[in-house]
Amino acid sequence: MLAISTVRKISIRRWINNQAVASALPQLCAPNGECMEPSNSLERFSDIIKSPTDHRSYAVVTLTNGLRCTLVHDAAAQQSTAALAVAAGHFQDPIDSQGLAHFLEHMLFLGTEKYPEATAYQDFIHQHGGHHNAWTGTEYSNYYCSVDASQFAPLLDRFSRFFYQPTFNPDWIAKEVNGIESEFRLKKNDELRRLYQVHKATSNPAHPFAKFSVGNLATLTQDGDTSVLRQNLQQFFATWYRANRMTLVLAGPQSLDVLEDYACHYFSVIPGGGPAKQAEQQPLYLPSQLGVQLNVRPLKDARRLILAFALPEIDSDYPFKTTSFLAHLLGYEGPGSLYAQLHRSNLINSLSAGGGISGSNFKDFNLNMQLTADGLKHTGRITEQVIAAVRHIREQGLQEWRYEERQIAIANAFRFQEPARTSDLAPQLAINMHHYTAQDIIFGDYRMAGLNHDKANQLLQQMDAEHLRMTLIHRDLPVREHEPIYGTDYQLQAIESQVLTAWQQPPASTIQLPAPNSYLQPLESPLPLSEPVQQQPQLQEVAPGLQLWLLQDPDFRAPKAHIYCQFTLPQVTASASHYACARLWCELMIDRLNEACYDAEVAGLHFNIYPQHYGITLHISGYSHGAVELAADLLQRFVATDFSAARWQDIHQKLQSNWQSALANKPLNLLFARLNVLLQPQMYALSDLALALADVTRQQFDDWRQALFNRAELKIFAHGDLNSDRVGPLLQSARQHFRLTAGLQESMPATHELSDLVDSGRLQQRGQLQTRHSDHAVLFVIQGANTSIAEQTSLLLLNQFIQPHLFNELRTRQQLGYLVGSTYMPIEQRPHLLMYVQSSRYDAAQVQARMKAFLKNFSEQLGAVAKEELAGIQHYLIRKLREPDTNLRLRSQRLWNTIAPAEVSFDRLERMAQHLESNSTSYFTSELCKHLLATERQGFITAGPKEL
Known part of the structure; x- marks a missing residue:
């Protein structure tokens, strides 16, 4: 093994080029109709640390309303992206309207004063080759969208209005609350959600973590009455959705000047003056909720032990990554490690360290273990060994060279960072801006400034039996309590005092801490390119x-x-x-x-x-x-x-x-799996x-x-x-x-013909797959006639064309279920289009009837809709098919997907793009209609709950 006594410094600091790219900016008009000239008057911060592999330019500005904005110029990007993160999540929910922050996230997509139609935003993004999404967390919510770069200004005109002009249309409130209920029912059997809610039920009820984050009809309405809901939304929005609590990222091929003017023009109108961010004051756990064992009964067969140590917040420790370093030592899986000893004793199958919830005043440091049958019988022994390992690390593990090894690993990762798509980077930076200094909005995830001995010792002192929550998950555990929201049976009880005392003085640990890592060293530059230089394998x-x-x-x-x-x-x-x-x-x-x-x-x-x-x-x-x-x-x-x-x-x-x-x-997962089995x-x-x-x-x-x-x-x-x-x-x-x-x-045999499966009855047209889930699901399949470029292209085009119409009609308007959509799936180059719905409100027969009605209506209106939309979708797909790979990983995946089958063709995507270019919209309209009417290559598969 290579002994490491000194660490070679690696230069990872790279400052951006301050010189903005000159670009002509058209005259902009403010929301009140007044036109203005570009100002570029704000002070920019540009000393942002980035990887040497990062070709983008960055700057941070603060608008007059207090909104902080990161600008990202990416000359290679074909799309532009906006992301806005607000310091408001389910912790801010009123106690009598839990899930309100999540419901607000849904409602912002459903109309603003200038664009009141519920589908206007989604339709615009679809027509210009973009995508959008959002999520609501504990203390933050994040909204993001991308579109063709030429349409960025119109997109921002729509997106920015979410944050100062939402309509909260009463009709859509009444409809969308059913969407929240569908989402809740969809996840009702999700083991992680069930465990998460038990976690909430066994924490301090005065801490906002204890609130139900998703929301449903029961928490958001009064017996289904939504009359008060609109008022609650408006009050929540007016209180928390303020510019000084927001961060914004604008990214694309536009120059930093143009992006700055976009930020000023479209987002300065958002009101400021919101309450300052403050850390929560209530403790996450009461004294009676520590030093406890929590038994949880899962739906599925599982044997899992989670040892969670209650720690203070770690946000302020980000420059040192102390918990990450401790997780490395405890989660090490090499010879002689804690994992190796427990694994060789056949007590655990896996161990991960360092996860767990965290927030402004709390951090759970988890050791999550999958148990063997023997391990289930010896959880006390496992826990004792874990606490002994913590003590061993406190006494012998806090050595500078171990931390320096982690620095090398992280420095290598940063120095040779694979560039993310700009559309993926923007929402990440929007959140980072809430946690890191402007200089560190990129580097903050990698910064390891040195071993913080005081913090490490403080945390290790608290990783003891008195701060322990021991969660055991298995079907046969004794339980006496019932969590009413997700219906999980559990039991919380204090660990006997003599057991806690014994764990506080565990026998000396025999684990071996990581030895110097012979694989780990500062990396050199890549090999010289061989001649001739190749572009394809x-x-x-x-x-x-x-x-x-x-x-x-x-x-x-x-x-x-x-x-x-x-x-x-x-x-x-x-x-x-x-x-x-x-x-x-x-x-x-x-x-x-x-x-x-x-x-x-x-x-x-x-x-x-x-x-x-x-x-x-x-x-x-x-x-x-x-x-x-x-x-x-x-x-x-x-x-x-x-x-x-x-x-x-x-x-x-x-x-x-x-x-x-x-x-x-x-059920949808089961249907996709069943289809794979039937076709392959x-x-x-x-x-x-x-x-x-x-x-x-x-x-x-x-x-x-x-x-x-x-x-x-x-x-x-x-x-x-x-x-x-x-x-x-x-x-x-x-x-x-x-x-x-x-x-x-x-x-190897070829993909099965869908028509043969339908004729033989193997594709379930009448019966349905029986599940142990309460939802029903329907999957509609169209199979291409062959593996030709023409068939692949037309079904890819049909998927992109029909997707928003399917969602708008069956999800937004008819509220059939939370999961509605379509996807293109080639199997051994044979193209398939899949349309799906999963519903908690309607049975499979009703959903199938609605899908048939939609397809019939869409087929009849295809010509008229195609005249408006199809040319734009063709253009978008041509660009996507020719889009260069962002990084080595994505290129490897693409090339491997080409090489893995018996038939290898590296120019298939280019030939599809050429097929889109060389044929008219009327030609493709006819082709799409043919696929929709080709009943011999179509079929439904359905799934529903098993009758007991």
Whole structure:
């Protein structure tokens, strides 16, 4: 192992270029109709630390009303984005109108004084190739939208009015409150929500965390009467939605000057003068709510232990990331670690450290563990070992070199940061502005200024039994209380004083703290580009049954790489029993390798092993230094790794339990899974896998494993900072350890014809999939006639065209359910369009009838609607299909999705764009109509609650 005594400084500070890009700005008109000239009079702050890989320019200005705004100039962006975060969330809800902040978020989309139509905002964004969303949290809410750059000013005219001109139309209040109720019912069986609400019910009722955040009909209305709701909305909005409590991000290809003028013009009118942000004063927990055990009964079979230590706020500690450092030490999974000891004793399957809720005056530091059957019987022993490990860290773990290793890892991540899409960056920056200094709005997530010994010791002192909340989740636990909102049974009781006393003085821990990480080192520049420079992966037939696709990326010049190793394995796909064994094998391999590979993981090298309908795939991602060696080592372990009886038995049981619980999942998820099984040969339903795995003995599994790689074909894709010399050891390992056979992938059967499934009755036209969920769901499928460019393009176009109309009619107007939409799904290049609704108010037959009526009406009006919208959608899709990759990860995913199937075509997206360019709107109108009327390639699948 490499001993690290000193750390080489890495320069990660990069100041932006202050010189604004000159750009002509048209005359702007204020909301009152008066026209004005651009001012550019505000003082900008531009000393914003950014990654060397970040090509954008940044500045921060504060408007006269107190609204702070970050401007982001991205010359490469084709769209512009706005994001606004307000310091108001469900903590600000009135006690007699819980969920009001969330309901307000919904209502802001449904009309402003200038644009009163409920769908006007969504229609505009759709017509100009954009998207929008929002969320409401505990103390903040976030709104964001993107659109073609040429339409940014009209978008801002609409978006900005959310925050000073909402109509709160009474008719839409009465309708949208049903949408809130649908959302609530949709999540009623969600295990995380159920646990979260029990958490609230067992916290200090005087703290705003205890409020019900989502809201429903019962909390927002008086027995369904919405007459007071509008008044509550107006009062909440007038109090909290003030400019001085807001942050704004405007990002796009426009110059900083133009973006500043947009900010002044469209957002200065928002009233200021709101109450200043203040930290909550009430404690999150009462003394009686600490030193306790909380038993929770889940709906699904689960064995989980969450040890939460109640700590003070950590926002002020962001420059030091003390809790992140402690989480690294406690969550370490290398040899001798807390995880390794508990795992080898067959007490836990997984451990994560450092999560938990946090806010302006609280932080829960969680250790979240998935238990084995034995672990469920020894939760006291596990807890004692955790508290002992905390003490061990307090006494021996707070060493500068350990913190400096984390600094290196974080510095590497920042220095070679993969650029995010500007549309994804903007909402993140809007929230960061509430927590970090202007200089740190980007770097704040990475800043590690030094080991804060005082803070670390303070936190570790409080991570003891007296500050502990021990949550145990299992179906057979004793419970005596009932949480009424989500219907969860639970029990909160004090841990016996003698147990707490014993835990306060645990025996000395035997865990090993992380040793110096030999994988971790400051990274060098990428390899020189090989000649000739390639733009697409190049195929090498290395040997029969062994293909290498290699691309040394010419654009993303960072020491990073992605390596995919796809095995085509008949032994995996032959039957449900074989596929179940493959799932089990992948889980066992990950379980076995996690400890050995954890230092690589910490250093930024990640691996995943998963089955698919070809066989099994290994994916390595992260820094190129060591990636090939890790991949070669894992391939060797594929054929040389055995599994203990205890781990085999526990994971065998865990998989069966997970698959048997699938019927409690959201009906839409089950329908998508069912469709995949119906359309793709050699895919199997989870219920069938559970039955098959139940019959698999250890001896049968070992026999299957011995034959797993007897017939195999291997396709490798190496991309990033890699060249032929560097991937050599991987090819050598593949040839050395596997007997490979050519032609296996080409022999895989093609996608099933939808018409055959309909004719045979396998696509459930009359019956429905029975679930253990209270909602009904309907999925309507249109299958393309073939894999041609024309079929793919027309169904992609139809999806983009029909999506907002489907949502506006069935979700917004008819309020059928919270989940309404459509998606384009190619399977082995065969295009499919899926339209879906999940409803808590209507049964599947009613929803299906409404969908049929919508499709009939839409088909009849297609020509008229297409004249108004289709040309714009064609233009948007052409741009999207030609949109350059933002970072190496996205490019690797795109190229791998092209290489993984038997048919490889790198120019497919360009050919689709050309098809859109070369055909008229009238041609596509005819094509879309043909698809809507092609009943032989259409079908419904439905799901609903199982009758007891």
